[in-house]
Amino acid sequence: MRENINEKCAVVGIFGHEEASKLAYFSLHSLQHRGQEAAGISSSDGTKLHTIKDRGLVMRVFNEEKLATLSGSSAVGHTRYSTAGDDSILDAQPVFARYDLGEMAIVHNGNLTNAEVVRSKLIEQGAIFQTFMDTENLIHLIAKSQQEKLQDRIIDAVQKIEGAFSLVFLSRTKMFAMRDRHGFRPLSLGRLSNGGYIVASETCAFDLVGAKYIRDVEPGELLVFEEGKAPQSVKVFEATPKHCIFEYVYFARPDSHVFGQSVYQTRKNMGKELAKMSPVEADVVIPVPDGGVPAAIGYSQESGIPYEMGIMRNHYVGRTFIEPTQEMRDLKVKMKLSPMEEIIKGKRVVVVDDSIVRGTTSRRIIRMLKEAGASEVHMRVSSPPTTDPCFYGVDTPTKEKLIAANMTVDEICKYIEADSLGYLDEAALLKSVNATDDNENYCTACFTGKYIV
Numbered sequence: 001m002r003e004n005i006n007e008k009c010a011v012v013g014i015f016g017h018e019e020a021s022k023l024a025y026f027s028l029h030s031l032q033h034r035g036q037e038a039a040g041i042s043s044s045d046g047t048k049l050h051t052i053k054d055r056g057l058v059m060r061v062f063n064e065e066k067l068a069t070l071s072g073s074s075a076v077g078h079t080r081y082s083t084a085g086d087d088s089i090l091d092a093q094p095v096f097a098r099y100d101l102g103e104m105a106i107v108h109n110g111n112l113t114n115a116e117v118v119r120s121k122l123i124e125q126g127a128i129f130q131t132f133m134d135t136e137n138l139i140h141l142i143a144k145s146q147q148e149k150l151q152d153r154i155i156d157a158v159q160k161i162e163g164a165f166s167l168v169f170l171s172r173t174k175m176f177a178m179r180d181r182h183g184f185r186p187l188s189l190g191r192l193s194n195g196g197y198i199v200a201s202e203t204c205a206f207d208l209v210g211a212k213y214i215r216d217v218e219p220g221e222l223l224v225f226e227e228g229k230a231p232q233s234v235k236v237f238e239a240t241p242k243h244c245i246f247e248y249v250y251f252a253r254p255d256s257h258v259f260g261q262s263v264y265q266t267r268k269n270m271g272k273e274l275a276k277m278s279p280v281e282a283d284v285v286i287p288v289p290d291g292g293v294p295a296a297i298g299y300s301q302e303s304g305i306p307y308e309m310g311i312m313r314n315h316y317v318g319r320t321f322i323e324p325t326q327e328m329r330d331l332k333v334k335m336k337l338s339p340m341e342e343i344i345k346g347k348r349v350v351v352v353d354d355s356i357v358r359g360t361t362s363r364r365i366i367r368m369l370k371e372a373g374a375s376e377v378h379m380r381v382s383s384p385p386t387t388d389p390c391f392y393g394v395d396t397p398t399k400e401k402l403i404a405a406n407m408t409v410d411e412i413c414k415y416i417e418a419d420s421l422g423y424l425d426e427a428a429l430l431k432s433v434n435a436t437d438d439n440e441n442y443c444t445a446c447f448t449g450k451y452i453v
């Protein structure tokens with residue numbers, strides 16, 4: 001159960017389908033786990049863009065009537081967890097603008113690391129900003145560019161930004177999809193059953209709308225979608241891949257393929273590696289749902305210790321407006337997770353989670369398992385200690401609040417009141433995702449502090 005590491009956002013683009021906004025809506029449903037604070041869709045009918053966005057879940061923001069107003073055969077959509085900016089409606093996406101070439105809408109997953117510098121320069125030059133979003137910088141850079149075509153203006157603009165960006169742009173007649181040179185955040189290309197195209201943060205969106213995966217948008221690549229033509233590929237930057245390894249650890253849905261691999265399989269591999277690195281004599285392996293499930297299955301298969309669902313998760317608990325007292329916080333965890341006494345009582349339990357952030361939730365879970373009668377609780381974590389915050393579009397607490405930045409593994413074990421604690425190390429994590437030995441292609445900065453940008 002996650003405590004304060006949150007995936008940023010999801011993006012989707014549909015091109016060449018008469019019900020583009022409906023397909024964008026269904027795709028956003030599949031991507032809801034990447035952001036629950038706001039959702040939005042812009043569509044183009046060829047002459048005009050239409051936009052609806054609001055705070056809340058996709059299902060709350062849209063209904064049949066609203067979708068009917070989003071007419072046209074192309075659409076872009078977004079779900080947001082606030083990263084850069086704040087959580088007001090102004091900071092929901094798509095970001096829409098009118099400029100000298102017409103109208104455009106942009107959706108963005110990631111975080112721009114030089115956003116403040118770029119924004120200050122733009123303000124000095126007279127730009128007026130409506131939001132705190134780094135994405136708004138792009139609108140200004142595109143509007144100011146001297147290039148004649150939008151495609152060239154986009155290329156101009158992305159040369160001036162740094163950091164993590166998977167972007168989809170919509171104009172009246174074209175759609176553009178772009179990833180930064182490192183490809184921090186995922187973005188895949190698929191084909192709709194009518195011959196149109198879809199791009200989305202994760203392939204689970206393709207499955208729902210019946211699209212077939214073609215390939216990933218390459219790091220540094222701009223894809224141009226134009227009516228009657230196959231997507232045209234423009235190499236804007238030399239690709240130097242540094243995919244976010246946390247997508248495999250926790251963020252992406254297990255039924256997705258990201259960066260060309262099954263998320264479920266990589267998570268199971270992590271569990272197997274964890275069992276090799278950190279074995280323990282125990283009676284049962286249980287996951288912290290939902291994030292720990294595939295790794296716990298892997299741990300069980302490798303160790304031969306039976307797997308059971310020892311903790312049930314209540315999926316219907318939303319945000320609770322309860323007092324932040326110790327007692328109430330314990331109650332909040334219990335509202336979400338309840339132990340299965342018949343599985344746990346009198347047993348030596350291995351409990352598997354994907355990561356430990358502050359340690360407070362792990363401690364509550366371990367207390368809960370002991371109260372339910374576990375004779376021993378051994379915590380196993382299917383990623384290395386999270387020691388550093390993310391600057392590439394993931395909401396993480398500051399270093400002071402990350403338990404692994406401030407305590408040794410033994411100290412964390414004591415703090416969370418586990419009988420033993422074992423983490424995966426970086427090499428085993430890389431092995432689980434089939435990385436090369438020198439970790440050429442992955443960002444692991446939140447475990448190592450080695451930032452790329």
Ligand code: SF4
Pocket residue numbers: 184243244245246247389390391392393394443444445446447
């Ligand atoms: S710092 Fe961590 S969460 Fe951020 S992109 Fe790198 S691996 Fe992903």
